[in-house]
Amino acid sequence: MPIQLAIVSYRYPGTPRPVLVNMDLAIAAGEVVGVAGANESGKSTLCLVASGLAPGVVGGRLEGSVSIDGATTASLKPFELAQRCGILFQNSATQLSGTTRSVWEEIAFGPRNLGLAVGEVVERVEHALASLAIQALAERDPQRLSGGQAQLVALAAVLALRPPYLVLDEPTSQLDPQGTRLVGDALAALAAERGTGILLVEHKTDLLARLAGRVIVLDAGTVALEGAVADVLSDAALHALGVEPPSAVVLQRAVADAGLTLDAGALAAAVGAVGAGADVRVDR
Amino acid sequence: MARNRHDGRRGGTDLSGRLVAREATAAARVPEYVTRAPTGLYVGLNPTTKFVIALVEAAFAFLVRGWTGPLLVLAIVLATAVATHVTRRMIPYVLATLPLVVSIMLVNTFFYPGAHDPIGSIGPFTATWTGLVAALQATLRVVAFALSVAVFSLTTATDDLLSDLERRGLGRRGEFVIGAAVRTVPRMIERAGEIVDAQRARGLDTQGGPIRRIRGLLPLTGPMISSALGEVEERTLALEARAFTAPGRRTEIRRLPDTGAQRLLRWGSVLAVAAVVGATIAGVISLP
Numbered sequence: 312m313p314i315q316l317a318i319v320s321y322r323y324p325g326t327p328r329p330v331l332v333n334m335d336l337a338i339a340a341g342e343v344v345g346v347a348g349a350n351e352s353g354k355s356t357l358c359l360v361a362s363g364l365a366p367g368v369v370g371g372r373l374e375g376s377v378s379i380d381g382a383t384t385a386s387l388k389p390f391e392l393a394q395r396c397g398i399l400f401q402n403s404a405t406q407l408s409g410t411t412r413s414v415w416e417e418i419a420f421g422p423r424n425l426g427l428a429v430g431e432v433v434e435r436v437e438h439a440l441a442s443l444a445i446q447a448l449a450e451r452d453p454q455r456l457s458g459g460q461a462q463l464v465a466l467a468a469v470l471a472l473r474p475p476y477l478v479l480d481e482p483t484s485q486l487d488p489q490g491t492r493l494v495g496d497a498l499a500a501l502a503a504e505r506g507t508g509i510l511l512v513e514h515k516t517d518l519l520a521r522l523a524g525r526v527i528v529l530d531a532g533t534v535a536l537e538g539a540v541a542d543v544l545s546d547a548a549l550h551a552l553g554v555e556p557p558s559a560v561v562l563q564r565a566v567a568d569a570g571l572t573l574d575a576g577a578l579a580a581a582v583g584a585v586g587a588g589a590d591v592r593v594d595r
Numbered sequence: 596m597a598r599n600r601h602d603g604r605r606g607g608t609d610l611s612g613r614l615v616a617r618e619a620t621a622a623a624r625v626p627e628y629v630t631r632a633p634t635g636l637y638v639g640l641n642p643t644t645k646f647v648i649a650l651v652e653a654a655f656a657f658l659v660r661g662w663t664g665p666l667l668v669l670a671i672v673l674a675t676a677v678a679t680h681v682t683r684r685m686i687p688y689v690l691a692t693l694p695l696v697v698s699i700m701l702v703n704t705f706f707y708p709g710a711h712d713p714i715g716s717i718g719p720f721t722a723t724w725t726g727l728v729a730a731l732q733a734t735l736r737v738v739a740f741a742l743s744v745a746v747f748s749l750t751t752a753t754d755d756l757l758s759d760l761e762r763r764g765l766g767r768r769g770e771f772v773i774g775a776a777v778r779t780v781p782r783m784i785e786r787a788g789e790i791v792d793a794q795r796a797r798g799l800d801t802q803g804g805p806i807r808r809i810r811g812l813l814p815l816t817g818p819m820i821s822s823a824l825g826e827v828e829e830r831t832l833a834l835e836a837r838a839f840t841a842p843g844r845r846t847e848i849r850r851l852p853d854t855g856a857q858r859l860l861r862w863g864s865v866l867a868v869a870a871v872v873g874a875t876i877a878g879v880i881s882l883p
Contacts, residue, residue, distance in 0.1 A: 390841035405829035410774035421837040
C-alpha cells in the first residue's frame with residue numbers, strides 16, 4: 312500500500328487560508344515522485360502532511376485523509392510514523408540532534424531511539440555512511456560541518472531509520488554537483504534495490520529528470536501539472552510556474568530557436584537521464 | 596525488528612555480564628572514538644563517581660560548621676586539581692565567585708547581627724571580629740564549592756556524564772535537555788557573533804564604550820531570540836521524525852567503566868559525610 316493523500320486540504324494553526332487544497336497523490340513502493348514549484352507553492356507543507364507530522368505534531372487542520380501503508384497518519388504516533396516514513400527537512404542544521412559529539416553517533420541517534428540491537432545499529436550506521444560516501448566524516452563533530460556536509464549527514468541519519476517511504480525536502484540544496492550526484496545515486500539505489508517510495512521536492516529539475524518517474528508541479532497549494540517526468544518537465548507552462556526546465560529541455564529549445572532539430576528518441580532519453588551524460592544527436 | 600536486549604533491564608546492572616557473544620562482537624564494532632573512556636588519575640573515574648564526590652565535597656563544606664569543613668574540602672580539591680593538572684583552568688571559576696565573595700565579606704564584616712567586638716570603623720559602618728570570622732568561613736565555603744564544581748567539570752566530559760546517567764535511569768528526555776542546553780550555549784555565542792558581524796556589515800555600531808555597545812547590541816536580541824525559537828520548533832519536529840519518543844530504553848553503545856571499589860567509594864563517602872554532619876549537629880563530636 313502506498314502513501315496516499317486523498318482530497319487533502321491543510322492549513323496551519325492560526326491561519327485562515329489553506330496551504331494545500333484538494334490534493335490527491337499516491338507514492339507507491341519503489342516509486343520516485345518529484346515535486347517542483349515556486350517558493351510558497353506548498354512543497355514543504357506537502358512534505359509535512361505526507362509524512363504525518365502535520366497536523367500530528369505541527370497542529371493545524373487537515374481535511375481529507377493521509378495514509379501510509381493503509382494506516383491513517385492520524386492513527387499513528389510520531390515514533391511509528393518515523394519508522395514508516397522518514398523525512399528530511401530543508402534546514403539540515405536543525406535536523407541534527409545537537410547532542411552528539413561525532414557524526415557516527417548522530418546517525419545512530421534514530422536507530423538507538425528505536426532500541427535496536429547494537430549490531431543492527433552499527434550495521435545501519437555503516438551502511439548509511441557508505442551509501443552517501445561520507446565515512447570520512449564519521450569522527451567529525453556534527454556541529455562543525457559545512458552546510459553540504461550537514462545535509463549529507465542529516466540524510467544519512469534518515470536513511471539509517473530505514474523507513475519504507477522517504478519524504479525529502481530539497482535534499483541537495485546545499486550540495487555541489489558531485490554531492491548531488493552522490494545523493495541521486497543513493498536515492499536511485501534505495502528505490503530500485505530496497506523498494507523505497509520517495510517523494511522528492513527539488514528545484515534541480517535535472518535531478519528530478521534523472522530520478523523521478525512522475526512529477527507534480529505545485530502552484531498555490533494545488534497541483535498545476537502532473538504526469539510522466541518527460542512530459543511535465545518539457546511542458547511549456549513550467550517556466551510560468553516558477554520552475555526552470557532541465558538542461559536537456561533548455562538545450563532542445565535553444566536548438567529549435569536556432570532552426571535545428573534534435574533526434575526525438577535521443578531527447579526523450581536525455582530528459583529521462585540528464586546528468587548521466589546522454590548523447591543527443593543534432594540534425595542540421 | 597530486533598529490539599535492544601537490555602530493554603527489560605533494571606538500571607545499573609553490569610552490561611558485560613549480560614551481553615551474549617553476538618552482542619559483544621557487535622559492540623566491539625562500535626568505533627573507538629565513540630566508545631573511548633577517559634583515562635588517567637581521577638579523570639578515569641566513572642563520571643557518576645566524580646559527580647558524587649563533587650556533591651559530597653559541597654555538602655561537607657557547607658554542612659560541617661567552623662573551619663574544618665571548608666578547609667578540608669579545599670585541601671582535597673586543590674590536591675585533586677594538582678594531580679589532574681587543571682589548576683590553571685580553575686582560575687575563571689574562582690573569578691566567578693568574586694562578586695559573591697565581596698558581598699559576603701562586606702555584609703558579614705560590617706553588619707553581622709549581635710557582634711560587639713569592633714575592629715574599626717569606616718564612616719558610620721563598624722567592622723567586627725565576629726563578622727570577619729563568619730565572612731572568611733562563608734567565603735571559604737563558597738570557594739570550596741566553586742572549586743569542587745571546577746574540578747568535576749574540568750575532568751568530566753558532559754557526554755560522559757550524560758551517557759552514564761542515562762544508563763542509570765536518567766531517561767532520554769533528561770539526557771537530551773541537559774545535553775542540548777550545554778551544547779547550545781557555545782552555538783548561541785557563535786550565532787551572536789555572526790549576527791553582530793552581519794549587523795556591522797550593515798552599518799550598526801557595536802564598538803566603543805559600554806553604553807554605546809549596549810545600545811548597539813539591543814537590536815540584536817530580537818533576531819537572536821526569534822531564530823532560537825524557530826530552531827526549537829524545527830528541532831522538535833526533527834526529533835519526532837527520528838523516533839525520539841519511542842517507548843523503551845535507547846540502545847546503549849557506550850559504557851563507561853565502573854568498579855566495585857568506585858561503588859564502595861560513592862556509598863562510603865555519602866555515608867561518611869552524613870555521619871560527620873549528623874554527629875557535629877548532634878554535638879557528639881566537636882570540630883574546630
